[in-house]
Amino acid sequence: MSQYAGVANEDSINLSRSERKRVRTRSWKLLAALAGTQKPMLALTLVLVVVSNLARVAFPLLIAWAIDWGLPQVRNGNWAALGITGGAYVLAAITAGSLLGWYILCTARISQAMLLDLRLDVFRHTQRLSLEFHENYTSGRIISRQTSDLETLRELLDQGISELVSAGVFVVFTLISIFVLDWRSGLVVLVTALPIWLLFGWYQKRSELVFRESRVVSARVIGSFVETMTGIRAVKAFRKEKSNDAAYSQIAGEYRDNSIRSINLFGVLQPSLVLIGNLAVAAVLAWGGFRILDGELGVGVLVALLLATNRVFQPVENIAMFYQSLQSATAALEKVSGLLEEAPTVVEPAKPQPLEHAAGALEFTDAVFGYGDGPVIMEKFDLAIPAGQTIAVVGQTGAGKSTLAKLIARFYDLRSGTLSIDGVPIEQIANNDLRRHVVMVTQEAFLFSGTVAENIALGKPGATIEEIILAARAVGAHEFITALPEGYDTDVNKRGGRVSSGQRQLISFARAFLADPAVLILDEATSSLDIPSERAVQRGLQTLLGNRTALIIAHRLSTVQIADRVLVVHDGKIVEDGSPAELIGSEGRFAALHRAWRESLV
C-alpha cells in the first residue's frame, strides 16, 4: 500500500518520483473521467470553434473581394454589388457572433456539468466514509476540498477549454500557412518549440510544488476560519480575538506569499514566451533579409511570413494561461482524488441479507474491538440482548459505554467476533435496513438549517405534520415549539440562539420517536434536560420502548430505573450484568453507584 494512498500524508509537498507519478495520474484520471461524460458536447464545441474561426478568417477575404471585385462593379454602375458585398459581410458578422455566443454557452454547460458531477461525487463519497475517517480528517479540510479545491477546477474549465481549443486551432492553421509560404522559415519557428518546451518543463516542475503547497495552506486558512466562526462564543468569552487575528493573519499571509510565488513563476513564463516569439520574428527577418539580398526570396513573401510568425506566437500566451490553470487544478484534484480514494472502513455488504422487519434481538459473540490498529478497547465478550429488552449501561467516562453503542449503530466494525441482529450478522444488513431498524440519539443534538418540523422529520422523511406533532407531543417538546415565533415553521438557523441545548435534545428525541426503530440507542441523550422535561421524556420512553430493544447510556439513576437490565462497564469489560434490583442487592460497583446517586438526590 502506498504511503500516499487516499488522504494519507496529503500535506507533503515534495514527493518521491514514483509517488508523484501516482498522485498525478490519479488526478488526471479523475479529470479525464469527468470530461469523458461530456464527449458529445465537447465534440460540438470543437466544431463550433473551428467554424467560428473560419468565419473570422472570412472577414479579410471578404474585404479583399469587395475591393477587387465589388469596387469595379460599382464603378461600372452595378449598384447591386454594394448590397452583395455588404450583405455577405453582415451575414459573416452575424454567423461569427452567433457561433461565438453558442460556443460560450456550450463551454459553460460542459464546465458546469463536470463541476456538478464532481461536487456530487465528493459530497456523496464523504458522507459514505466511516466515522473513523471523519474523526481523523478535519472538517476544515473536507470543507476546503469541497469549496476552494473545486473552485480551481471551475477556473480551469471556465477560461481553459475555450482558450486552449481556439488557440490550438489558430496556431496550427498559421503554422501550416508559414510552411506553405517558406519551409525554411517554418523550420525557424519550429526550432523555438525546444526552448518553449524547456520553459514549460521548468515552470511545471516549480509550479507543481507551489500549487500543491497552495492547497495545503488554503485548507489551513479555511480550517482556521471555520473553527473561529463556529466557536465564536468561546472566542469572545475568552478574549481570543487578538491571538486569533494574529494567527489568521499569519496563515493568510502564508497563503498570500504562496499566491505571489505562483504568480511570479507565471510572471517569468509569460514574458519569456513573448521574448521567444519576438526573437523568432527577428530570426525570420534576418534569414529572410539575407535571402532577399541574394534574390532568393520575394519581398511580399517575407512580409507575409513575418506577420504570420508574429501572429503564431500570440495565442501561446493563452496556452500558457491554460497551463497555469491546469497545474493549479491538478494540484487540487490530487487532494480531491485522494479523498475519493478513501474507502469506508465500515463497508456496505455487496449481497445484503434482507431484513424487512426486525424484532431487535442483539447478540455479540466472541467480540473484540479496538480503533484502527490501536490497542484493544473492548476485550473479548459475549452479550445477548433479547428483543424488546431495555438495557441501561453504566460506568465511568471512558469505560467503553459509548463504544458499545457505536458498535450496535455500526459506526465501527468489530475487530473480531460477530454482532448479529435477529441472527443476521450486522455486516450483512443493507445500510438502509440497518438505519431503519437501529437509531442512535447522542448527547450532541445537532440541528440542521431548516425549520423545527424539518429537523424532526429527519427521523422519517415524508412524515406528515400530524406525525411530527405527535412525536413532539410524545416527548414533551410540543409546548416549547408552539411558543416559538413561528411554531413548527420556525427556522432554527435564524433563531439558533433561542433554541437551548435542552430543547435541541428534545427535538432530537422527537426525531428518534418519529423514526420508530426496532433498536433505540440513547447515548447521554437527556443530559441537558431539566427534571420535569426528563420526566416527560421518560414517560414518552416508556410508551416508546414498549416492545423495542433499547440501550440507554445514562449518568442518572432515574433513567436506569426504567431498565429491565443493567450492564456495568469498566475498563472495556462488562463487569456486572443483572436486573437493577439484583445488582442493588449485591455488593458490586452498581450498588455503590446507586448509593452515590441516592445521596445526590437530595
Place this chain on the structure above:
Amino acid sequence: MAVQQGHSPAAGTPSLGATFARLLPLVKPILPRLFFGFLCALAAGIVALTIPQVLAWLVNNVLNPEGQGSEVWSAVALVGGLGALEALLVFLRRQFVITPAARLETQMRVRFFGHLQQLPVAFHERWGSGQLLSRSMSDLSLLRRWLAFGAMMLVVSTVTVLTGLTLMFISSPVLGAIYLAGAIPITIKAFHFRNNYRAASRLSQDQAGDLATAVEESVHGIRVIKAFGRGRHMYDGFNFRAKALRDTEVSKAKTLAGFILFVVAIPETTLGLGLAAGLWLAAQDQLSVGALVAYFATATVLAGPVENMGMLMGMTLTTKTALDRHFEVMDTENTITTPEEPASPSTQRGDLELRNVVFRFPDTPGSAAPTLRGINLHVRPGETMALVGMTGTGKSTLLQLVPRLYEATEGQVLIDGVDVRDRDLLELRRDVAVAFEDTILFSASIRDNVLLGAPALEPGELETLLDSAIETAQAGFARQLPHGLDTVIGEEGLSLSGGQRQRIALARAIAAKPRVLVLDDPLSALDVRTEETVTERLRATLAGTTTLIVAHRPSTVALADRVALLQDGLIHDVGTHSELLGRNAHYRYVIASLEDEETNSIPRPGGMQP
C-alpha cells in the same frame, strides 16, 4: 431543507459606481503601482502593435535586393530590441501589479475576519459559516483578479478602442460615424445585460455560499446523519442546491453569451454597412482605396479589444457583486463595543447585580412577551447562586448577558456597581469567565486550551494554576493522553468524549481566575462519581469567587449558597435550596427528582443549609 438565511441583499443595491467608490480608499495606497502597471500594459500594447508596422516598413523601404548586409543586421536589431522591450514591459506590468493586489486581497481578508470576530453572537447565529467563508475566500480572490487583470485590461481596451475610433474618423468621418453608430444598440443592450448579469452573478455567489454552508453542516452533523441513516436525504438536499447553482451559472453564461454575440456581431455588421458605404464613396472618388484599407485594418485591430470589453464587463459586474457581499458584512454594525470612555469599578469585589433586565430577541414580534421580562437579581461578592428553571426559560440567555455576549434590551447588568456597557469589553471578559453548555474547545494543546483565559503569570505560577484547575475539574485523564497535556485536541486534534470536553471547559473557566464565574450546567455530561468529586472540589474553589451557575439537578444546586428560580421571564423566588423546597411549589416541580416522586418521599428540608 428550506433555502435559508438573512443575507439576501437589501432592497436597494448600490450602483456600480458606488460600490467601486468604496474600494477607492482601500486601493489608494497601491494606486501608484497600479498606475505604473497600467502604463506598462499600455506601452506593451503599443509596442506589440508597432512591431508589425515596423516590419512592413522595413521590408518595403530598407530591405531590397540592392541593400547591404549591415542594413539587415540593424533591422534585425531593431525588431529584436522592440521584442525584448515588449517582453520587459509585460514582465514589469506583472511585477507592479501582482504583489500589491495580492496584499490588498489578504489585507481585506484579514480585516473581514477581524470584523466577524467583533460582531455579536446574535449575528453569527443568523449566518451560516459556509456563507461567510465563501465571502472571505472566493469573493476576495475575484477582487484580486479584477484588480490585477480585469480593471487594467478594461482601461487598456477602452484606450485602444478610443484611439482606433479616432484613427477611423481621420480615415473617413462618414465611415467612422457608421462604425460609431453601432455603439448605440450595444449601449442599450449593455444596460439590460448589466442588470441581468448582476442579478445572476449575485444569485450564484449567494448560492455558492449556501452550498458551502450545506457542506459545513454535512460535516459537523455527520454523526446524526449516520445515526439516522439520512445520507440519502442530505444528498438530495445538497443535490438540489448544487443543481440550482449550476442552473444559475448556466443562465449567467447565457446572458453573457447573448451579450458577447451582440458585441461581436454589431461592430462587424456596421463594418458591413461601412463596406458598402465605402465602396460607394470610393466609386464616387470621394475616398481613396488606401483610406478604405486603413479603415478596415484599424477595425480588425479593434475587434479583439471590443470583444474583450464584453468579457471584462462581465468580470467587472461579478467583482461588483462580490464586493457588495463583502461590504454588506463589513457594514454590519457591531452593537456590542467598548464605550469611548470606559469606566472601571472602584472596588473589585465581584458584586453582580441585574436591575430590571429585559431581554428580547431582535426578531421577537412586538406583541409577544420578551424572553426576560424584568430580572432583578443580586449575587453578593463571593456568593454562589444557582439559577433554576425549566428548559427554555432563558437561563442561558441570562448568563450570556453578564459577559455581554448578548446585550440587555432594557435595564442594567452591574458588576461592582458599574454597568457592563460602560466597561472596556476585554476587561469585562477578563473579569467574567464562562463555561458553556455546548463545550467549544480549540485546536491547540490541552494546556493552551485550559490556560486560554488565564492571567499573565510567571511560568511556574501558571503551571500551578494549570494543575489546580485540572485537579478541580477532574480532568486528570488528560495526563494519560499520548502527549499528556501537550496533546492537541479540538478540530485539528484528538476527539474527546462529551464528559471529557466538559471537564476541560470547566478547567478553562476556573483557570481564568475570574471575579465572576458563569457556569452553564457544567456537570451535565459527567458520571455521578466524577460529578461528586468535581462538586466537592468546586465548592472549595468557588469559595471566594462570585458564581452564577445554571443547575438542572439537586447535585449541582448543592454547590450554591442560594438559588434563584426563573419562571416566565422573571425571578420568582430567591432563597436557600431548603427554603425554596419548603415554600415554592414550582421549585419543587422543577428540581424534585423523579425518584422522590415515585417513592413519594418528602423532600428533606435542611439537607442543604449553606
